[in-house]
Amino acid sequence: MPTPRLEVSHIVKEFGGRRVVDDVSLLVMPGQVTCLLGPSGCGKSTTLRMIAGVESLDRGAIVVDGELVCDGRQQLPPEERNIGLMFQDFALFPHLTVAQNVAFGLKGRKVTDRVHDLLAKVGMTAHTNDYPHQLSGGEQQRVALARALAPKPRIMLMDEPFSGLDDRLRDDIRDETLAVLKDEGTAVLLVTHEPAEAMRMADEIALMRDGKIVQRGAPYNIYNAPVDIDAAAFFSDINVIQGEVRGALTETPFGQFLAPGVPDGTAVDIVIRPQHIKIDFDRGGRGPHPTPEDGTAARGVVKRARFMGSSSLVEFRMDYDGSILKAVVPSVFLPKPDMPLWLMIRRDRCFVFPRKAAAA
Numbered sequence: 001m002p003t004p005r006l007e008v009s010h011i012v013k014e015f016g017g018r019r020v021v022d023d024v025s026l027l028v029m030p031g032q033v034t035c036l037l038g039p040s041g042c043g044k045s046t047t048l049r050m051i052a053g054v055e056s057l058d059r060g061a062i063v064v065d066g067e068l069v070c071d072g073r074q075q076l077p078p079e080e081r082n083i084g085l086m087f088q089d090f091a092l093f094p095h096l097t098v099a100q101n102v103a104f105g106l107k108g109r110k111v112t113d114r115v116h117d118l119l120a121k122v123g124m125t126a127h128t129n130d131y132p133h134q135l136s137g138g139e140q141q142r143v144a145l146a147r148a149l150a151p152k153p154r155i156m157l158m159d160e161p162f163s164g165l166d167d168r169l170r171d172d173i174r175d176e177t178l179a180v181l182k183d184e185g186t187a188v189l190l191v192t193h194e195p196a197e198a199m200r201m202a203d204e205i206a207l208m209r210d211g212k213i214v215q216r217g218a219p220y221n222i223y224n225a226p227v228d229i230d231a232a233a234f235f236s237d238i239n240v241i242q243g244e245v246r247g248a249l250t251e252t253p254f255g256q257f258l259a260p261g262v263p264d265g266t267a268v269d270i271v272i273r274p275q276h277i278k279i280d281f282d283r284g285g286r287g288p289h290p291t292p293e294d295g296t297a298a299r300g301v302v303k304r305a306r307f308m309g310s311s312s313l314v315e316f317r318m319d320y321d322g323s324i325l326k327a328v329v330p331s332v333f334l335p336k337p338d339m340p341l342w343l344m345i346r347r348d349r350c351f352v353f354p355r356k357a358a359a360a
Ligand SMILES: Nc1ncnc2c1ncn2[C@@H]1O[C@H](COP(=O)(O)OP(=O)(O)O)[C@@H](O)[C@H]1O
Pocket: 015, 020, 038, 039, 040, 041, 042, 043, 044, 045, 046, 047
């Protein structure tokens, strides 16, 4: 295995006796983008600040490129860590041109080449001699990226770097930024609270909650095999069907679900994302035949249907108990209220979790 660019082991940080970062471990491999993803306040920025060296740590160790940079006893100062930083409120030097901003802090004969190379990569060659106030937000962002990459950092830390940009610009800048980072071969630890951003950018996602990493994996895996109901709900709306286990099975209006290894009498939540509910027409009061993949269909009536462009969101009131289930369907389909339809839950798309005790 190649040497990881960044190896964070069991780091802990407390503020006033409260554990804000609780035994966090992370690995970022060369050329990889890892996203630290979690809700606001879960400890992402504090983790990043410890890696950058602007915050001390109470326990644990941080190793960059095989070199120990801090372990609670010794600390390499931030400027000696060769780590690139990019934050939301990045500030370019207003009195320096674009080229001077990127060259800032670089030494040696090759500076001009490096600056031109980077400005070309971020598509800012035409603005080489402009000042920051002459640039749009997106253009400033590109210059900030070039400046952060100029000293060839061993790893780049980015804290919500795109959250100051407006929506339409953001997708483009994300993709361009990713292309430049991949081209430079820079390892990246990106912090975000937006699942869509993490899925778009990351090779690996580390999902954080209350100071702990609760799950890590490729975006596809973390989306399709969440560890618990909260991990599932963090990525999209979810539907929950409640059941109870008898003989490793749960009986529901949608047929049986497997609950291997779950003891009898355990209450379980069957979780399905709205985009994975299957819908079929009513045939004179009857629905489709049960299949092993889709189980039994249950009937509901459309309560509300909203057109959302590429898809429609349909809310159903279920016949069996009056509960509401949501489905996202292609927008060519926009059913009218009160229309009866049959819903199915694909067995390979749902998650069965033992129900958590209600928070006291
Ligand atoms: N210097 C500090 N002193 C006291 N509490 C802090 C300090 N920095 C962060 N916190 C607290 O630690 C928690 C995690 O903060 P932060 O790492 O910024 O979360 P995130 O970046 O995930 O939103 C928050 O409750 C925040 O208020």
